[in-house]
Amino acid sequence: MQTTEAPGAAGTSEFGDVWVVIPVYNEGSVIAEVVEGLLPTFPNVVCVDDGSRDDSAERIFHTGAHLVSHPVNLGQGAALQTGLDYALLRQEAQYFVTFDADGQHRVEDAAELVRAVKDGGADVALGSRFLGEAEEVPWLKRALLKTVAVVSPAARRLRLTDAHNGLRVLNRAAASHLKITMNGMAHASEIVGYLARSDLQVTEVPVTVLYTDYSKAKGQSLINGVNILFDLSLRSRRRPL
Amino acid sequence: MIIQVVLLAVAAGLLLLFIRNWHSVQTRALKRLAFLGFIIVVVIAVLRPDWVNWVAHKVGVGRGTDLVLYVLAIAFVFVSVNTYFRLKSQEARFTELARAIAVRDAIELNAERFGMVKR
Numbered sequence: 255m256q257t258t259e260a261p262g263a264a265g266t267s268e269f270g271d272v273w274v275v276i277p278v279y280n281e282g283s284v285i286a287e288v289v290e291g292l293l294p295t296f297p298n299v300v301c302v303d304d305g306s307r308d309d310s311a312e313r314i315f316h317t318g319a320h321l322v323s324h325p326v327n328l329g330q331g332a333a334l335q336t337g338l339d340y341a342l343l344r345q346e347a348q349y350f351v352t353f354d355a356d357g358q359h360r361v362e363d364a365a366e367l368v369r370a371v372k373d374g375g376a377d378v379a380l381g382s383r384f385l386g387e388a389e390e391v392p393w394l395k396r397a398l399l400k401t402v403a404v405v406s407p408a409a410r411r412l413r414l415t416d417a418h419n420g421l422r423v424l425n426r427a428a429a430s431h432l433k434i435t436m437n438g439m440a441h442a443s444e445i446v447g448y449l450a451r452s453d454l455q456v457t458e459v460p461v462t463v464l465y466t467d468y469s470k471a472k473g474q475s476l477i478n479g480v481n482i483l484f485d486l487s488l489r490s491r492r493r494p495l
Numbered sequence: 496m497i498i499q500v501v502l503l504a505v506a507a508g509l510l511l512l513f514i515r516n517w518h519s520v521q522t523r524a525l526k527r528l529a530f531l532g533f534i535i536v537v538v539i540a541v542l543r544p545d546w547v548n549w550v551a552h553k554v555g556v557g558r559g560t561d562l563v564l565y566v567l568a569i570a571f572v573f574v575s576v577n578t579y580f581r582l583k584s585q586e587a588r589f590t591e592l593a594r595a596i597a598v599r600d601a602i603e604l605n606a607e608r609f610g611m612v613k614r
Contacts (some may be wrong), residue, residue, distance in 0.1 A: 302597075324593055340602075371546045
């Protein structure tokens, strides 16, 4: 089925060697809009439908994004890893963007992060809500995220101001060595831990997060932080699989 | 009380040991030996309840039944931790399998959608 311009033809664009990975779980009402917003700038988008029960997969199917479907729901971390695996199969892919499905990230911020890696000499660029003007972040969430950034040894080592931002860019070397084992929401801390242990150059770039009513309603609840801490505390002492 | 020291030491020791090298061969062997020992103790406790009482007094517990309860509590923690890690590694394998299927199907599907040559 030929709906939009074939992504293969877009190698000429500035971001032809960039792949955007979007984990999708029950985002049918917004996902098509998010993808259409990305495609003019980033011709290569892969959406990983994580066993959604709504029409997310169908919505993605009718866009120009690549669609990967988990046969069952596995979690956001697992979906991210699947998307990266898929994108890494493309020989031309050199940069990998992780992007949230709920429309809270801005395309121009993603482009800024890619430039930070492409031209700025970093291996990895992470979005930070707190570097620039951040008046949009709800205060409770702000306090929690700030605390995590200060308490987490990995985040401290990398001097991060925001340890849990879904907008990231990794170059091929960084992406191919990343193995997310935390299927659930703890993957964000896992990624930061991986970066801290590696000798990759990590930089933070200010981004604006759009806290729409939709993304606020969908966002992870603060109480889920307890689950994340539990998973992480038991993980670090285990041998890697 | 001796019993408190013993119980806490055993609990902490087990937890550390098993979290640190959960998958090693030695740990697996130790787990089996521990299970064997457990069975033997159970048999003895059933045949000679007075022995359990005697041990209980020695370590500072009032009655044999209390000692059995304490040991059971430790065994329960041990089983819980064991099950948790078992499930975790199960989940990891399950994820690998699901991912392999998803990527394989996606390569085919997207090649058709975008009219590209299959790799």
